[in-house]
Amino acid sequence: MLKPFHTIGIIEAGCDEAGRGCLAGPVFAAAVILPQTPILDELDDSKKLSAKKREYLRELIEQEAISYAVAHVSPEEIDEINILNASILAMHRALDMLKKKPGQILADGNKFKEYPEIPHHCIIKGDGIYKSIAAASILAKTHRDMHMLALHQKYPEYRWDSNKGYPTAVHRAAIKEFGTTPHHRRSFRLTDTQLQITFSKT
Numbered sequence: 001m002l003k004p005f006h007t008i009g010i011i012e013a014g015c016d017e018a019g020r021g022c023l024a025g026p027v028f029a030a031a032v033i034l035p036q037t038p039i040l041d042e043l044d045d046s047k048k049l050s051a052k053k054r055e056y057l058r059e060l061i062e063q064e065a066i067s068y069a070v071a072h073v074s075p076e077e078i079d080e081i082n083i084l085n086a087s088i089l090a091m092h093r094a095l096d097m098l099k100k101k102p103g104q105i106l107a108d109g110n111k112f113k114e115y116p117e118i119p120h121h122c123i124i125k126g127d128g129i130y131k132s133i134a135a136a137s138i139l140a141k142t143h144r145d146m147h148m149l150a151l152h153q154k155y156p157e158y159r160w161d162s163n164k165g166y167p168t169a170v171h172r173a174a175i176k177e178f179g180t181t182p183h184h185r186r187s188f189r190l191t192d193t194q195l196q197i198t199f200s201k202t
Contacts, residue, residue, distance in 0.1 A: 002043055002131045005036040006106055006121060011066075012036075013102035014132025015091040015112075018046070018140035020083055022165035023175070024158065024184045025148050026072035027083065029090035030139035031098055031105075033066040034132045040064060045127040046137040051145070058142040061135045068135070069097035070143045079187040088113050094136075108133050155181055 006012055017029040034040065040061065046054055062068060071093035073086040081089070091107060095115055105112075105120035112122050126133040145164055152160040158174045158181070165171070165183075175190050184190060 001041055002134055003129060004038065004131050006130060007104065008036065010103040012104055012106055012132055013095060013098060014106045014130055014136045015094065016108040016127055016133050016137040016140055017087040017090055018144045019165065020087050023167050023171060023188050023190055024165035024181065025151065026074050027078060027086050027090050028070060028072045028140045028144035029087065029094045030068065030070045030136040031091065031094035032061065032068045032132050032135040032139060033098065033100055033102055034135060035066060040131060043131050043134040045134060046141040054138050054142050057138050061139060067098045067100040068139060069094045070139050071097060075183055075185045078185050084111060106130055106133050108137065151183055
């Protein structure tokens with residue numbers, strides 16, 4: 001069972017991102033403030049959960065959270081500032097959108113940039129330790145998946161309904177055959193050879 005808080009009596013916002021390793025689509029992040037009470041005992045790292053379980057928990061999180069927000073950073077911004085900075089920017093944007101100001105931030109991973117006036121803790125594999133970070137990982141993942149499913153309707157040949165923009169063999173083969181879309185991250189290695197990529201599909 002995950003821990004309900006890092007520091008008792010302080011309002012904490014857990015933050016996590018989704019889509020960092022993808023070739024296409026935005027990187028999403030969420031910030032979640034949960035009550036420091038025994039709720040949502042089924043929470044876990046989103047990567048350990050089925051899509052059905054993530055969606056079930058997404059609804060519960062959005063009902064039970066004191067405050068939550070989901071934000072994203074576009075592929076164009078990722079190419080401009082790199083994926084690490086984009087991931088942190090997405091978390092900052094989510095924090096900006098919270099309706100309640102937290103007393104501290106629990107950020108998944110080992111890198112984070114100072115957020116104005118709020119101290120933070122970097123928690124390696126925090127989505128498997130603290131409920132608020134796990135909740136953020138689930139919201140970021142489910143909201144990003146919904147976004148990629150919508151994009152799949154326009155670009156079905158890339159199979160974003162199944163790979164969600166990650167570098168699968170099918171996705172890389174589609175890039176070689178059809179070129180890229182405006183949603184691809186051009187600063188990423190899009191094919192195994194990265195040769196003769198056509199940036200033309202609209």
